[in-house]
Amino acid sequence: MAKRSDATRGRLSREAIIVSAVALADSEGLEAVTIRRLAQEHGVTPMAMYWHFNDKDSLLDGLAEHLIEAVKLPEPSDADWDAQLRDILLAFLTVIRPHPALAGLALRRILAAESGLLIAERVLGLLRQAGYAAGRAAEVGTFLICSIVTLANADPVGGPHRTGEDLEQVFRVKRARLESLPPSRFPNVIAAAPALVTCREADDFFDLNVELLVQGVRGLPRG
Amino acid sequence: MAKRSDATRGRLSREAIIVSAVALADSEGLEAVTIRRLAQEHGVTPMAMYWHFNDKDSLLDGLAEHLIEAVKLPEPSDADWDAQLRDILLAFLTVIRPHPALAGLALRRILAAESGLLIAERVLGLLRQAGYAAGRAAEVGTFLICSIVTLANADPVGGPHRTGEDLEQVFRVKRARLESLPPSRFPNVIAAAPALVTCREADDFFDLNVELLVQGVRGLPRG
């Protein structure tokens, strides 16, 4: 698609590859992120990529790290631990939500990058502050991070990104299907149909469920 | 690997294909589940699969449905809504936990299958009972289901399934890496290192975090 000159003038670089990979994942989904495809976009042979990355997996490592590094952790403060925890979770969510196709990559790579370790350290610290023992803090903290990824990943339509018009149509079809279920067996699904179909688009969905997580941490025995 | 006779004597069938696909995903991960690979295991041409499934995606639909159908929903009872909700979430988790590689498939397919709609109906019903309005129930319910999938998916080592010996070694290496971080910057990560590495293996991890979700539902404003 692009000749050598416009994607990156001059040389290929890790950074340039990662940036275009993110863009590709956003527009066409993770399965479009391909060594060969990226090479083509940079006007270069597929094998050129192997000078910059050991293999595809380390490209994905790079993508995950690139995202995690963008998280702006709020400074530690005197606020209650639950307020601080919420802010950290929201800071993480803010960064990955625009990249649902890449969210899943973070799942098993948070503790791999320095920036991810910093997030983990802060979350664990607040959980200790809340009264959790180290072991429990690890279990709960792990789950909290995974949950944020899940929220970001809960993109309405998986795979290729569709645009407005298309998306509306997909929603209409899904809603109609749910609403045509037998009312005697599925009253609650039918009542919730509009929200079930579109809720992952609303900011409300994210705020509400981050709050659910924080409330859950508050409600648990600290052992 | 298998000649036509032993995988399934007689004929190929949707069921037989799905069963072997589940086994394959369990032993070698989702990326090993391939039309060609499955065909080979059944001693059949890849194209034979296309008589039983429209394409690979509908094979994956079938896998997801197969799992979801196995969920044994507890009967509605007079127990508190939160106890019932916990039991439903645990019933779902029990089924998908043995198949971490397949868990992700359920994310966007629960509302596609009849059996998934039944789970959704029950969860939504209990949330209504707890005082949630239909819209909020949809938002929270969607997240709860996604979270269970996330828990099941939070398999320690992604990809190919490793066995005991190997796994221990992986754990040792990861723990050592975390414990060798600078103590001044990562005190909590270091203290939690053993649990961070192995917690996804323990039953405790799952029970604790299901409880976190239920407590979260209790702590949220019902709007």
Place this chain on the structure above:
DNA sequence: ACCTGAACACCGTTCAAGT
């Protein structure tokens, strides 16, 4: 109804070689 054969356009990756 159920399956094969040949072909197409894709993958990731290795290895040797060029500048």
Place this chain on the structure above:
DNA sequence: ACCTGAACACCGTTCAAGT
């Protein structure tokens, strides 16, 4: 240091054909 060329073993899928 950075990239190419040719090759290998894989993918999913279509289309026409066999029984």
